[in-house]
Amino acid sequence: NKNIGVMTSGGDAPGMCCVVRAVVRQTIASGCTPFAVYEGYQGLVDGGDMIKQMAWEDVRGWVSEGGTLIGTARCKAFMERAGRLNAANNLVEKGIDALIICGGDGSLTGADKFRGEWPSLMNELVSSGKRTEEAVKRFRHLNIVGLVGSIDNDLSGTDATIGCYSSLQRICQSIDFIDATAFSHQRAFVIEVMGRHCGWLALMAGVSCGADFIFIPENPPSENWEDEMCSIVSKHRAMGKRKTTVIVAEGAHDMKLNKITAVMVKDLLAQRVGLDTRVTTLGHVQRGGPPCAYDRMLATLQGVEAVKAVLDATPETPSPIICIVENKIVRKPMLDAIAKTNEVAGNIEKMDFEAAMRGRDAEFSE
Numbered sequence: 115n116k117n118i119g120v121m122t123s124g125g126d127a128p129g130m131c132c133v134v135r136a137v138v139r140q141t142i143a144s145g146c147t148p149f150a151v152y153e154g155y156q157g158l159v160d161g162g163d164m165i166k167q168m169a170w171e172d173v174r175g176w177v178s179e180g181g182t183l184i185g186t187a188r189c190k191a192f193m194e195r196a197g198r199l200n201a202a203n204n205l206v207e208k209g210i211d212a213l214i215i216c217g218g219d220g221s222l223t224g225a226d227k228f229r230g231e232w233p234s235l236m237n238e239l240v241s242s243g244k245r246t247e248e249a250v251k252r253f254r255h256l257n258i259v260g261l262v263g264s265i266d267n268d269l270s271g272t273d274a275t276i277g278c279y280s281s282l283q284r285i286c287q288s289i290d291f292i293d294a295t296a297f298s299h300q301r302a303f304v305i306e307v308m309g310r311h312c313g314w315l316a317l318m319a320g321v322s323c324g325a326d327f328i329f330i331p332e333n334p335p336s337e338n339w340e341d342e343m344c345s346i347v348s349k350h351r352a353m354g355k356r357k358t359t360v361i362v363a364e365g366a367h368d369m370k371l372n373k374i375t376a377v378m379v380k381d382l383l384a385q386r387v388g389l390d391t392r393v394t395t396l397g398h399v400q401r402g403g404p405p406c407a408y409d410r411m412l413a414t415l416q417g418v419e420a421v422k423a424v425l426d427a428t429p430e431t432p433s434p435i436i437c438i439v440e441n442k443i444v445r446k447p448m449l450d451a452i453a454k455t456n457e458v459a460g461n462i463e464k465m466d467f468e469a470a471m472r473g474r475d476a477e478f479s480e
């Protein structure tokens with residue numbers, strides 16, 4: 115009988131509540147005891163009521179809830195060893211030695227670091243007199259399993275992160291709404307979508323909504339992008355199009371890493387093409403709201419698999435991450451996936467865009 119903790123961390127994503135529901139219920143179905151850690155890593159550091167035992171009915175109805183009902187936070191205290199020592203102490207107090215974490219790459223890297231430090235944290239709890247040798251004996255190993263929750267679809271090694279299809283759906287629906295008014299007035303709209311380092315949302319929204327032009331971080335436009343964009347938009351207008359849609363990922367930039375903003379694009383369309391142009395920044399409506407069916411299914415299947423991975427793990431098993439590859443739920447070593455993700459981001463920073471694109475292509479063909 116294991117005590118298994120579940121928490122959500124980093125930016126919320128639709129489907130996180132489904133993860134918590136699936137983990138709680140699969141844990142109970144496996145004869146173990148589930149605990150929810152509230153407010154992400156802050157809850158681990160604070161302990162007490164922030165770590166609550168969960169019952170089957172506590173998560174009733176959570177399958178269709180947006181955001182995360184157990185809260186999430188960006189926690190500075192957990193970045194310090196003293197914070198992690200408190201977190202370890204709180205877990206020992208509740209008898210928890212397995213954690214399932216749903217978050218982005220930063221949250222999962224933090225979790226794996228915590229796992230690596232765990233034996234030394236146990237020693238420190240004993241040497242500082244907080245716990246006896248006897249009390250920490252059964253906590254010699256911390257078991258971590260990761261689930262990727264992020265609307266950006268920015269983790270290498272999985273076809274989809276939990277939340278990305280809900281967000282994409284909301285973006286497409288918003289663009290459909292905008293299209294009606296754009297068509298009526300023959301206007302151009304420049305739409306900024308989320309995606310700090312990853313252009314998946316912008317790219318897929320562009321394909322799904324028939325955008326005229328898109329800007330994404332991984333594939334910056336050619337040096338004369340202003341001319342190129344204006345000539346494409348003008349050509350589409352000459353072919354009879356009454357509306358223009360340009361999508362800009364929030365992390366978009368040119369070949370020299372100069373930021374390309376929605377306002378810059380709007381000014382160009384107004385001044386050079388003569389279009390009545392408006393900017394719409396979709397913002398956090400992309401992130402909130404109920405999960406779509408795909409995310410509910412993904413989060414539920416992955417939550418169940420995460421509990422199975424906890425029960426299968428030995429101290430030697432590297433922390434797994436639960437992925438979906440070609441429609442199959444699979445486990446992969448967490449740190450490999452994170453290293454590959456960082457490689458793509460690093461290539462963008464080094465302005466090696468070809469390598470960044472190769473990295474992203476490899477993700478899709480893996």
Ligand code: F6P
Binds near residue numbers: 266308364401
């Ligand atoms: O979840 C990732 C993300 O959606 C990014 O695309 C965006 O830049 C960021 O979150 C914004 O998050 P916040 O408003 O919470 O800082």
